[in-house]
Amino acid sequence: MTPDMTAPPVVRVTSIRKTYGQTVAVDDVSFSVEPGEIFGLIGPNGAGKTTTMECVEGLRRPDRGQIEVLGFDPIRDGRRLQPLIGVQLQEAQLQKRIKVWEAVDLWATLYDTVLDGNRLLDQLGLRDKREAWFMNLSGGQKQRLFIALALINQPELVFLDELTTGLDPQARHAIWELVRSIRDRGQTVFLTTHLMEEAERLCDRVAIIEHGRIVDHDTPAGLVDKHCPERTVLVSTTHEDAATRFAQLPSVDTVTEDNDRHTIRGRGDNLVTEVIHCLSAHNIRVSEFRTEQPTLEDVFLTLTGHSIRD
């Protein structure tokens, strides 16, 4: 499902600022979330992701700026907005000895329109854990329970804050599938993550935030094209003229040779096609052929001058 860009945005944030004492957590942040998309606010820890999200959820009051969520002011109209949104908080806990079904049951009594709790637990793979205490769940199971609680009221907008942090890769992939299925049901997802791979695989659009400011926003592919247009093709061949031939191609910038391995760097979508065409035209036999695409990780490095893990 593609985002509907003609409808009014689900979230509209205009120039918000939030300080804690002397520390400016969020400064002049503006963005919008469109209906039916997975929107990601991405950046390193401490960049201001959670603060921004909690302002949008109505849990914090920004010092300055406007926020509109589904047509409501999240602070002033909190009571009317709450039933329309579903929230998963970073590092939230439940009572240690609450049972899975009890949590879902409690949440269900707080809303007018609710899904069937048992079916929801089935869909999230928690059927066998209905009677388990919260404290005995694994990290992935806890997050799936939090997703269940965020979905129980059939919200139009779901907030997911650092959903897969601390999960192993297998659990992480399972959670990504769940998030996609939320979008495919027509609900809008607003998430934060510091995992660039997650943002790239999951999000329709992302905004990169660093030191409390939005650095840029677009689709992941759009950001890569804009900030990291370089493409690399690796070719292993014993053909003598190969390097010379590659260097003559219009999209190629540089060719380096290490024994039989050629690293061809260039820019634009035509590079790979030109290299393949060249191999075929000159009857060059290759033992290895690989392309390297820049990722959001590289975009982040280009935009901020450092890796997201620093």
Place this chain on the structure above:
Amino acid sequence: MLRGLGKLTWLEIKIFVREPMGLIGSVLIPVMMFLVLGRTFGPRLREATSLVAVQMQVGLPVFVAVFIAISAVLSLVAIISIYRESGILKRLRATPINPVTILVTHVLVKLVLTAVTVLVMVILGRRYYPAGTDIPLFAFTVALLLSTWSILSTGFIIASLVRTARFAPPLGSLVLYMMLPFCGLFLPVDSLPPVTQAISTVLPLTYAVSLLSGIWQGNPWSAHLDDIAALVVVFILCTFVASRVFRWE
């Protein structure tokens, strides 16, 4: 208005019972204390002429009752700080639940536990207060619930002031047990030095002790309107302060 109150209260009672340490601290220890003290002084209690009997027939139940109330408040302080530190309060705040519901829930849970403790104590301690003795049990329980309810409001202030869950119980104990010498539990307030008497007039525990001993001795409620009024004022004042300083995260 307080949607989810019933369900959350029942849930919190179940969760409390699943935690062995909480149950031991709030129910078992006061009951054990009553039984041990009752066994120690029990034989002498039956001799109506003995001075101990006069003292203990009033003193022991009230002493244990105050202990039950303090345990309830300490348990509230611990639970609120743990819930805040681990983000449970914050998670509930991100739902349509009324924040007042969460607080009322915990007060109700503590009151139910207090009533249960008294019940267990009465059943197990029956032999120290032989049948035929005229004990206003129902009125005494109501007085204890009223006292606990009032002192619980101080618990919210303590829970608001302490930053981490680790320091909440020690600080709570310090505040509450410091009140004990001044509240007339061991010595009548009248016999205390003037300065100490002045301190005791501002402590909620003083009025709780006065109410509990009076009701136990068979006084009518009308004789304790001043104690009841003081406990209500304490509740209103502390609830107001707590609502100003309470932190959800």
